Amino acid sequence: MLLAGTVLGAAGYRLEHALWVRGPEAVRTAEGWRIAGREGRQFSGLALHGARLLWQSGPVIRMVDLDSGKIRLLGPGADARATWPPALGGRYAVWFETADPGRRGAEVIAYDTERGRRWRVARLGDVYSLAAVSGDVAVWCTADRDGEPRVAGLRIASGQPLEIAPEYGVPVVSGDLVVWGRGTTGPFTARELSSGHTRPVAAGDLGGELTAYALAGRDLAWGQLEGSGGRVAVVDVDTGATRLVALGVPGLVGPAFDGTTVVWVQAASGSRAGAATDTSAVMGRRLDGGATFEVATVEGSVTEVAVSGGTVAWLASVRGAPRVETKELPR
Amino acid sequence: MNLERLGVDRGWLLFFLLAGLWLLNIADLTLTRYAIWLGFATESNWVMDYFLRSGDAAALAFKVGIVTVGELLLWRLRAHRAVLFAAVLLTGLFAAVVTYQVLWVLSL
Numbered sequence: 001m002l003l004a005g006t007v008l009g010a011a012g013y014r015l016e017h018a019l020w021v022r023g024p025e026a027v028r029t030a031e032g033w034r035i036a037g038r039e040g041r042q043f044s045g046l047a048l049h050g051a052r053l054l055w056q057s058g059p060v061i062r063m064v065d066l067d068s069g070k071i072r073l074l075g076p077g078a079d080a081r082a083t084w085p086p087a088l089g090g091r092y093a094v095w096f097e098t099a100d101p102g103r104r105g106a107e108v109i110a111y112d113t114e115r116g117r118r119w120r121v122a123r124l125g126d127v128y129s130l131a132a133v134s135g136d137v138a139v140w141c142t143a144d145r146d147g148e149p150r151v152a153g154l155r156i157a158s159g160q161p162l163e164i165a166p167e168y169g170v171p172v173v174s175g176d177l178v179v180w181g182r183g184t185t186g187p188f189t190a191r192e193l194s195s196g197h198t199r200p201v202a203a204g205d206l207g208g209e210l211t212a213y214a215l216a217g218r219d220l221a222w223g224q225l226e227g228s229g230g231r232v233a234v235v236d237v238d239t240g241a242t243r244l245v246a247l248g249v250p251g252l253v254g255p256a257f258d259g260t261t262v263v264w265v266q267a268a269s270g271s272r273a274g275a276a277t278d279t280s281a282v283m284g285r286r287l288d289g290g291a292t293f294e295v296a297t298v299e300g301s302v303t304e305v306a307v308s309g310g311t312v313a314w315l316a317s318v319r320g321a322p323r324v325e326t327k328e329l330p331r
Numbered sequence: 332m333n334l335e336r337l338g339v340d341r342g343w344l345l346f347f348l349l350a351g352l353w354l355l356n357i358a359d360l361t362l363t364r365y366a367i368w369l370g371f372a373t374e375s376n377w378v379m380d381y382f383l384r385s386g387d388a389a390a391l392a393f394k395v396g397i398v399t400v401g402e403l404l405l406w407r408l409r410a411h412r413a414v415l416f417a418a419v420l421l422t423g424l425f426a427a428v429v430t431y432q433v434l435w436v437l438s439l
Contacts, residue, residue, distance in 0.1 A: 001348065001419045001422050001423045001426070002351055002422060002423070002426045003426075004423050004426075005422065005423035005424060005425065005426025005427040005430065006426050006427070006430045008423070008426075008427040008430075009426065009427035009428060009429065009430025009431040009434070010430050010431075010434060012427065012431055013430070013431050013434040013435065072438075072439060073371075073439075077370065077371075078371075078372065078373040079373070111370075116369060116439055117368065117369045117370055118369065118370035118371065119370050
């Protein structure tokens with residue numbers, strides 16, 4: 001009878017997953033992984049760190065282990081109906097969830113990738129930015145009942161709150177350093193969490209609309225639109241020394257930056273700029289020297305890109321079908 | 332089915348079924364508690380949810396207590412054929428539930 005029950009339980013589990021749980025499928029390619037959605041929802045919120053890659057699909061947050069290809073469901077929780085895109089900064093991932101998308105506020109959810117455990121770490125007022133994570137620190141922009149925006153965060157393991165700046169900004173964090181852009185065109189402000197010292201970042205030639213920015217170590221990489229093209233640059237937050245990485249980039253998406261390599265997406269030659277292009281090129285450049293190189297040519301539009309260590313990942317939409325792809329960078 | 336003809340003692344069979352059921356009950360509680368701790372599950376049985384919120388000791392005492400009382404009742408009524416049938420059904424059902432839970436937890 002025990003055996004019959006065991007068989008019945010296993011059969012029920014298999015049947016449920018075959019008929020009703022249609023998660024994405026990870027397929028190993030010659031250069032990395034290809035994860036195709038089977039739920040009919042677009043992907044967003046790409047977050048990569050080491051061998052772990054997270055993304056959002058509708059309200060669902062998923063993580064794939066790039067060593068094994070195993071895909072895990074991280075959210076939403078049993079009581080939640082909507083999520084915000086996740087951030088991953090080492091051991092911890094953080095995102096926001098709400099049970100009622102029509103009401104203000106959200107829960108801050110943390111996921112410990114080592115223990116496989118998720119929990120609610122805080123409650124937010126209005127969500128003004130997505131979360132950013134580095135190590136044990138998560139940061140975001142929120143507003144309480146008074147409606148005044150503020151850059152804030154917390155230490156994930158202890159839940160200790162961090163008050164960073166009483167102003168609007170979309171923050172990024174790396175170690176002890178938090179940097180935020182105060183608007184769609186900057187400027188950037190930096191704050192050391194340990195000393196509390198706050199100062200402007202002397203990034204040269206800001207002006208065009210920012211496409212994205214990423215902080216790794218003491219370097220901030222950003223992209224901005226300039227006329228028909230885009231520009232990618234990196235600034236040393238301490239000295240203000242700015243290095244131009246790419247100029248006149250058509251249809252710039254990104255950049256992403258891991259401290260060593262800057263990656264971005266551009267319209268492949270002959271196709272029009274932006275997310276509506278038919279073919280996109282994922283490009284990269286190492287900061288320690290060397291020329292710009294092409295990581296991959298991607299059929300369809302690429303909406304997000306991420307880099308960590310020797311791995312580049314991007315979100316693509318091929319004839320409306322969502323896809324995550326990864327590729328190991330050439331050494 | 333004539334168990335005596337197969338050389339199976341009805342009393343011992345019932346004893347082992349009830350012991351298995353008791354252990355499966357502990358496994359069910361352990362897996363449920365672990366899934367809740369992982370943050371991926373909530374207890375939908377409001378009675379059990381109350382005890383789980385009261386603490387592990389309260390949940391263990393309630394769940395083990397109620398199954399132990401039920402099993403003692405079945406043991407007292409072991410002369411009835413229906414008791415063995417009920418024990419077989421319950422043990423199979425619990426085995427199915429625990430197997431499902433093990434597979435689900437492993438997928439997290």
